[in-house]
Amino acid sequence: DTEVTQTPKHLVMGMTNKKSLKCEQHMGHRAMYWYKQKAKKPPELMFVYSYEKLSINESVPSRFSPECPNSSLLNLHLHALQPEDSALYLCASSQGGRTDTQYFGPGTRLTVL
Amino acid sequence: GQQLNQSPQSMFIQEGEDVSMNCTSSSIFNTWLWYKQDPGEGPVLLIALYKAGELTSNGRLTAQFGITRKDSFLNISASIPSDVGIYFCAGQQNAGNNRKLIWGLGTSLAVNP
Numbered sequence: 001d002t003e004v005t006q007t008p009k010h011l012v013m014g015m016t017n018k019k020s021l022k023c024e025q026h027m028g029h030r031a032m033y034w035y036k037q038k039a040k041k042p043p044e045l046m047f048v049y050s051y052e053k054l055s056i057n058e059s060v061p062s063r064f065s066p067e068c069p070n071s072s073l074l075n076l077h078l079h080a081l082q083p084e085d086s087a088l089y090l091c092a093s094s095q096g097g098r099t100d101t102q103y104f105g106p107g108t109r110l111t112v113l
Numbered sequence: 114g115q116q117l118n119q120s121p122q123s124m125f126i127q128e129g130e131d132v133s134m135n136c137t138s139s140s141i142f143n144t145w146l147w148y149k150q151d152p153g154e155g156p157v158l159l160i161a162l163y164k165a166g167e168l169t170s171n172g173r174l175t176a177q178f179g180i181t182r183k184d185s186f187l188n189i190s191a192s193i194p195s196d197v198g199i200y201f202c203a204g205q206q207n208a209g210n211n212r213k214l215i216w217g218l219g220t221s222l223a224v225n226p
Contacts, residue, residue, distance in 0.1 A: 033212075040221075041219075042218060043156070043216065045213055088153070088155075092155075100212060102214060103158060104156045109153060
């Protein structure tokens with residue numbers, strides 16, 4: 001089973017709202033990722049958690065706040081977003097080691113009004 | 114940021130034709146990955162390559178890890194309409210805690226039934 005689940009599938013929010021994106025995997029993977037993807041572009045890495053600790057932050061604005069409550073869950077808290085933050089947000093996980101391979105979830109389509 | 118050179122950028126083919134796409138880099142990678150992405154969905158892993166010279170098949174798909182470790186190709190044989198989508202290559206250097214993927218810009222495939 002190589003399934004990563006994400007909720008919600010779609011999210012529309014105003015610039016003053018606070019919302020959260022959720023990601024879950026039950027493959028025993030020790031690394032989890034958040035990506036942002038604009039139309040017809042490759043995914044852009046935002047954050048990496050390794051063994052539940054934040055290991056990479058790609059200079060993402062503080063209006064995006066990641067959280068890893070346990071090894072299976074990853075959240076992305078959103079606050080005071082801008083319209084240009086509208087995108088497909090992808091979660092991924094990987095097992096680590098020599099053959100580290102990332103598996104992606106279906107994504108959350110975010111629209112900021 | 115660093116990107117892979119992926120070509121062609123787009124292809125329009127007839128059902129039943131074979132397809133070939135490739136990625137090249139000026140840097141050496143230890144892992145090459147090929148993903149397919151449908152509109153509004155997350156990337157789905159097609160083939161993962163971990164060893165220089167490795168040739169791997171997955172049904173009608175075949176991919177190779179170049180012997181120089183700086184390139185990879187993906188072939189699709191006897192294309193069908195459901196092959197439509199964007200194909201991304203990604204390389205990973207697996208150095209220490211570096212889990213970052215370097216992405217190509219994608220090959221958009223259209224199949225005429």
